[in-house]
Amino acid sequence: MTQNIDFRLATLGDLDSIVEMLNDDLLGSQRERYEQPLPDSYLQAFHAITNDPNNELIVACMGYEIIGVQQITFTPYLTYQGGWRATIEGVRTSSLHRGKGIGTQLIQWAISRAKDRGCHLVQLTTDKKRQDALRFYEQLGFAASHEGLKLKL
Amino acid sequence: MTQNIDFRLATLGDLDSIVEMLNDDLLGSQRERYEQPLPDSYLQAFHAITNDPNNELIVACMGYEIIGVQQITFTPYLTYQGGWRATIEGVRTSSLHRGKGIGTQLIQWAISRAKDRGCHLVQLTTDKKRQDALRFYEQLGFAASHEGLKLKL
Numbered sequence: 202m203t204q205n206i207d208f209r210l211a212t213l214g215d216l217d218s219i220v221e222m223l224n225d226d227l228l229g230s231q232r233e234r235y236e237q238p239l240p241d242s243y244l245q246a247f248h249a250i251t252n253d254p255n256n257e258l259i260v261a262c263m264g265y266e267i268i269g270v271q272q273i274t275f276t277p278y279l280t281y282q283g284g285w286r287a288t289i290e291g292v293r294t295s296s297l298h299r300g301k302g303i304g305t306q307l308i309q310w311a312i313s314r315a316k317d318r319g320c321h322l323v324q325l326t327t328d329k330k331r332q333d334a335l336r337f338y339e340q341l342g343f344a345a346s347h348e349g350l351k352l353k354l
Numbered sequence: 355m356t357q358n359i360d361f362r363l364a365t366l367g368d369l370d371s372i373v374e375m376l377n378d379d380l381l382g383s384q385r386e387r388y389e390q391p392l393p394d395s396y397l398q399a400f401h402a403i404t405n406d407p408n409n410e411l412i413v414a415c416m417g418y419e420i421i422g423v424q425q426i427t428f429t430p431y432l433t434y435q436g437g438w439r440a441t442i443e444g445v446r447t448s449s450l451h452r453g454k455g456i457g458t459q460l461i462q463w464a465i466s467r468a469k470d471r472g473c474h475l476v477q478l479t480t481d482k483k484r485q486d487a488l489r490f491y492e493q494l495g496f497a498a499s500h501e502g503l504k505l506k507l
Binding site for chain 2: 219220223229232233234240242243244245246247249250253255256258272274276277278279280281282283284285288290291312315316320321322323324325326327328329330335338339341342343344345346347348349350351352353354
């Protein structure tokens with residue numbers, strides 16, 4: 202039996218499930234704090250994201266269950282004759298539902314949304330330690346044309 | 355004689371000089387349109403950037419001359435316990451003033467500004483065709499830990 206997956210903006214009631222997914226990840230488990238009550242920093246970030254018209258926190262749902270998440274940031278730039286870009290970050294799927302193509306559907310949804318918003322480019326960075334991720338994104342049409350540089354403060 | 359370099363938010367009067375710099379670049383010259391009057395898309399993007407409290411278009415000035423530019427985007431994320439990031443994009447220096455360390459000062463200014471805004475990370479992507487850029491950013495402390503993936507729409 203195939204269940205439909207719906208995509209929608211996250212609400213505050215989804216935050217616990219989202220942080221659980223962020224924490225249930227090889228790299229995420231080293232840097233998140235999934236505990237009850239949730240650290241206040243997550244709530245503050247949630248409100249900052251959802252109050253910003255250029256940020257969208259998107260959840261994938263199967264019935265009442267949250268099975269995936271991603272954040273899309275829309276940014277106006279002067280480069281490319283004043284073109285808008287969409288940046289995807291924090292893509293995660295529930296470990297109970299891996300291998301079902303949910304990640305693919307999330308990214309395809311983001312690409313479609315980026316077109317609706319008039320973006321000329323979709324971009325993301327992926328940690329070189331995530332060996333499968335690069336192939337996954339290349340299969341979806343992304344080109345690894347850039348180095349992704351990070352400086353921790 | 356060493357002249358001081360000042361950094362400030364760009365104003366509309368700087369836009370012509372900024373687009374001239376974006377165009378006076380190996381890759382930029384293939385994708386920008388520096389002509390008089392400036393294409394309206396640059397003005398629209400300028401207003402979208404300067405009206406957004408999470409975007410700052412910064413110019414480097416020597417006296418009345420605009421000699422460098424960069425855009426800094428501040429983004430709230432749920433990852434890293436709800437941490438903010440600063441993303442640097444569109445870094446250019448005037449071809450008349452290359453080799454004077456202006457790029458270094460621009461990036462150092464952005465890092466300082468990111469700290470002031472409470473960011474835990476500064477990030478950027480650089481085209482793998484820009485062979486000198488990677489070393490430049492690594493010397494400033496950035497780690498090329500990620501692949502930078504782009505999908506043109």
